[in-house]
Amino acid sequence: MQQFQQILVLLFPLIFFSLIISITEVSAVGEWTPIKDIKDPHVVEIAKFAVDEYNKIGNAGLKLTTVVSGETQVVSGTNYRLILKATNKTATKTYRTIVWEDAFKNKKLTSFEPFLG
Ligand SMILES: *[C@@H]1O[C@H](CO)[C@@H](O)[C@H](O)[C@H]1NC(C)=O
Numbered sequence: 001m002q003q004f005q006q007i008l009v010l011l012f013p014l015i016f017f018s019l020i021i022s023i024t025e026v027s028a029v030g031e032w033t034p035i036k037d038i039k040d041p042h043v044v045e046i047a048k049f050a051v052d053e054y055n056k057i058g059n060a061g062l063k064l065t066t067v068v069s070g071e072t073q074v075v076s077g078t079n080y081r082l083i084l085k086a087t088n089k090t091a092t093k094t095y096r097t098i099v100w101e102d103a104f105k106n107k108k109l110t111s112f113e114p115f116l117g
């Protein structure tokens with residue numbers, strides 16, 4: 001019995017810490033990381049793609065003005081969540097968009113909506 005308790009005392013920290021490690025590994029995926037260089041040509045390309053795709057769907061006739069800020073999230077590929085300004089010639093508005101891109105640079109517009117604030 002005492003031997004059993006000793007084994008438990010030894011095993012418990014092992015199980016406990018391996019649980020903690022697996023939990024932190026899971027939560028590390030899906031974290032949004034700020035994009036440091038929003039003028040990066042690739043980031044601008046993603047923003048242009050978002051506006052183009054939105055124009056196809058909504059026939060909005062928007063043109064990208066600037067990328068305000070952005071974050072990336074590693075998934076199976078990368079999610080880009082960008083705040084951008086776009087104009088339709090009469091008005092400039094701020095939008096928030098999410099574009100997914102895989103390792104082969106295939107892109108998909110996930111969301112595009114007016115952003116307030
Ligand atoms: C541009 O956007 C503004 C504000 O949303 C809207 O009132 C206007 O009708 C739009 N103009 C064109 C040409 O689509």
